[in-house]
Amino acid sequence: MSRRVLGPMTLAFGFAFLYGPILLVMLYSFNESKLVTVWAGFSTRWYAALLQNQQLLDSVRVSLTVAVTSATLATILGTLAALALAERGRFLGRSLLSAMIYAPLVLPEVILGLAFLLLFVALGVDRGFWTIVLAHATFTMCFVAVVVHARLVSFDRSLIEAAVDLGAPPWRAFLRVTLPISAPAVVAGFLLAFTLSLDDFVIASFVSGPGATTLPMRIYSQVRLGVTPEINAVSTLLLAAVGLALAGFAALGARFGEASERTG
Amino acid sequence: MSGGGMRRIAALAPTVWLVVFFLVPFLLVAKISVSTAALAQPPYTPLFDLSEGVAGALARLGELTLAAYRAILEDDLYLLSYLGSLRLAAIATALTLLIAYPFALAIARAPRNRRPALVMLAVAPFWTSFLIRVYAWILLLKEEGLINHALMALGLIGEPLHVFATDAAVVVGVVYSYLPFMVLPLYAALEQQDASLREAAADLGATPWRTFRRVTLPLSLPGVMAGSLLVFIPAMGEFVIPDLLGGSETLMIGRTLWxxxxxxxxxxxxxxxxxxxxxLLLPALIAYERLQLRGRER
Incomplete structure (x- = not known):
């Protein structure tokens, strides 16, 4: 087979595999039938049912508050870590910081969840909203640090040196050069931290307490009872929200990209 | 303020934060693993209690126990769970690599202006809910699920396939969920390859297959390594996928821990x-850390 056909075909298969299952969940959320796999016509009744599900709505509120709070903390801490790691030269604790940034990215979530929980128990903190926020901020700040760090090391460092040579004090070079250049990555880091927090089930299950049930915890307990069209509907809304955020960010990134190409 | 001063301050907050919320918790896990289980809240005998003073703390040291570790060695459940995780994670990592490699290669060889959009599309599922992506496969694989429905309607099979609630379903779930982790490092390694190397090989008479085997593949090995570790390490401790897609006999260590x-x-x-x-994961973690460091120095 010619290579001209092979490439596009591989891409088509790859994307069909990645998106097919998600699209089917979305399609079946509009199914009239309560039997999930028998198509019985178009309906939005499951979306209406969602609005009546108070437990589910509560968990959405908890998840969103946790995600905004923890992502804000994670963005500040992760950006600071990235700035420290992007500097040339060694400093005390550099390899410690670097190891602590990269380890949580790959460590199994059950280990992280257990570790966070044991800390909160040792500190005697009541588990609930704030323990989830602290745990989420800790593991998502590592993702923010990696994203921002990648941006910081990819731009031309002579820009900062030029600013300093022209007499700008370091803090000013930071505000006028480093910060604008890293801004898209900081926004991307925040969005990543936000979605990771919104999505986390395992860690939240370990560190949560009574009254703080997140959306994934609620979805999980429903999924364990069986597949329902209502879950399809929640999933569709969640996927649509993430899709919109991603599209918005891609548009933002394109504009930033053009701007930095013009200046760069 | 000097640049060095700013750097120190920038490093301080995240370092302290991660020591308190990441490093200390791991010491606590180690500590509690040698404590005695007890019917209390929290359900273990505390190892040190500052209120007991030095004498009390020393007395407590005598209560250190390796009972939990002995149980891991003696109870087959644990051994089988570790082996189950190892087996399923290894199979799933190999399969993910087989699917992701041609996919990443096709993206890397697509017209330059289309590559960013294609990469973004390939990685976007990572941003959507993990739980929902796993759940989608329940919908597909169940006995009365969509795949069985479609195959039976087409007359390809007479009775439903039993994939759901088996180890095979777990492998499918891992491959599907972690595919973006594999595609990204592979793409990064393949995209930066110099096309003139392949042209040189072709000019010297190498067939496309030989060029792939002797040029493209060896040069992409760091990406293969990074992607495989990014899939294998979290898959080893996976809980959600075996719990939702696996059967009751699917033993994986994340589930046993849970x-x-x-x-x-x-x-x-x-x-x-x-x-x-x-x-067990330490060698893999160190290999991953080394790859990251080497990548940063480049």
Whole structure:
């Protein structure tokens, strides 16, 4: 087979595999039938049912508050870590910081969840909203640090040196050069931290307490009872929200990209 | 303020934060893994209690126990769980690599202006809910699920396939969920390859297959390594996928840890399981860390 056909075909298969299952969940959320796999016509009744599900709505509120709070903390801490790691030269604790940034990215979530929980128990903190926020901020700040760090090391460092040579004090070079250049990555880091927090089930299950049930915890307990069209509907809304955020960010990134190409 | 001063301050907050919320918790896991399980809240005998003073702390040291570790060695459940995780994670990582490699290659060889959009599309599912992506496969694989429905309607099979609630379903779930982790490093390694190397090989008479085997593949090995570790390490400790897609006989260590913790409320056992898992993953973690460092120096 010619290579001209092979490439596009591989891409088509790859994307069909990645998106097919998600699209089917979305399609079946509009199914009239309560039997999930028998198509019985178009309906939005499951979306209406969602609005009546108070437990589910509560968990959405908890998840969103946790995600905004923890992502804000994670963005500040992760950006600071990235700035420290992007500097040339060694400093005390550099390899410690670097190891602590990269380890949580790959460590199994059950280990992280257990570790966070044991800390909160040792500190005697009541588990609930704030323990989830602290745990989420800790593991998502590592993702923010990696994203921002990648941006910081990819731009031309002579820009900062030029600013300093022209007499700008370091803090000013930071505000006028480093910060604008890293801004898209900081926004991307925040969005990543936000979605990771919104999505986390395992860690939240370990560190949560009574009254703080997140959306994934609620979805999980429903999924364990069986597949329902209502879950399809929640999933569709969640996927649509993430899709919109991603599209918005891609548009933002394109504009930033053009701007930095013009200046760069 | 000097640049060095700013750097120190920038490093201080995240370092302190991660020591308190990441490093200390791991010491606690180690500590509780050698404590005695107890019917109390929290359900283990505290190892040190500052209020007891030095004498009390020394007395407590005598209560150190390796009971939880002994149980891991003696109870087949743990051994089988570790082996089950190892087997399924290895199979799934190999399959993910087989699917991701041609996919990443096709993106890397697509017209330059289309590559960013294609990469973004390939990685976007990572941003959507993990739980929902796993759930989608329940919908597809169940006995009365969509795949069985479609195959039977087409007359390809007479009765439903039993894939759901088996180890095979777990492998499918891992491959599907972690595919973006594999595609991204592979793409990064393939995209930066100099096309003139392949042209040189072709000019010297190498067939496309030979060029792939002798040029493209060896040069992409760092990406293969990074992607495989990014899939293998989290897959080893996976809980959600075996719990939702696997059968009751699917033994994976993440699930065993979860049950020890939530169902049996045996915290020392769960902690010991976590420490042993960490020790098993350590070579992989170090290999991953090395790759990251080498990538940064380049």
């Amino acid at each position: 049950n020890d913790f939530f169902s049996n409320r045996d915290w020392p056992a769960a902690s010991a399981v976590a420490i042993v898992l960490l020790a």
